[in-house]
Amino acid sequence: MRRFLILLSLFFLTSCGRVNPDIKGELSENIERIVITNTRYAGRYTIIDKKAILRFKNKIIRANKASINSNLDPDFVFDFYSGNKRVASFKYIAKINDKEVANLIDEKGNLYNVSTTIEDEFIKRLLKVSKNENVPEYYVSAINLIIEKIGAKDSVIAVDLKKEVMTLRYLTSVDIKEIFEGINKNGVKVVLKDSTKNYDYLMILDTKKYSGNRVEAEITVVDNKGTKVLYKLEGNYKDKWEFFISFK
Structure with missing residues (x-):
């Protein structure tokens, strides 16, 4: 033994x-x-x-x-x-x-x-985790707001992050995937653009300024007919993100 x-x-x-x-x-x-x-x-x-x-x-x-x-x-x-x-x-x-x-x-x-x-x-x-302050919440809140604005239900939204630099630099690919694919509102499934060719809406994110508690961004939404709408967002964080949104 x-x-x-x-x-x-x-x-x-x-x-x-x-x-x-x-x-x-x-x-x-x-x-x-x-x-x-x-x-x-x-x-x-x-x-x-x-x-x-x-x-x-x-x-x-x-x-x-x-x-x-x-x-x-x-x-x-x-x-x-x-x-x-x-x-x-x-x-x-x-x-x-x-x-x-x-x-x-x-x-x-x-x-x-x-x-x-x-x-x-x-x-x-x-990876300076402190630099990621409120970043996941920013993306989730902003995308949920746009989902409401476009009235999307039971559909697939592909998110294009090619213009996102300052907010993603201290996140890993796994972090990014979990943030976006964890969004589920009104039966809408959010995926990263590079992971699929089949979607109902394309959402192009372009964060212009970010400080942890203040953000300025532009989000372009393209539907499956090719119609584009550009939304301008200004947001402040106080326990949660609150946005002022306008069209451009």
């Missing part, structure tokens, strides 16, 4: 520490620095400490192959350097907990899932 338990423990430890040979091959050279870049703003963090590099690298080479592509935009890019030569680069999508879903993608498009504990190495430096 004791021998069985020892063998079982060894098997468990070996499984937990299993190295991915494909990734290990990409990182076979001596890694001298790792540059982590936030894809939504010019935020960059460079790891040069040898112990930190080894710890980060050991997590990457233990990534498992993933079968599901989330199709979310990457939040970060990991670049590995030996001297001045970049030897490997990976795209990373934060906050994905499902081990079947890819959160790490190499330059060839191969899908992997790496432990989210890797975020402990950099996320607090590159």
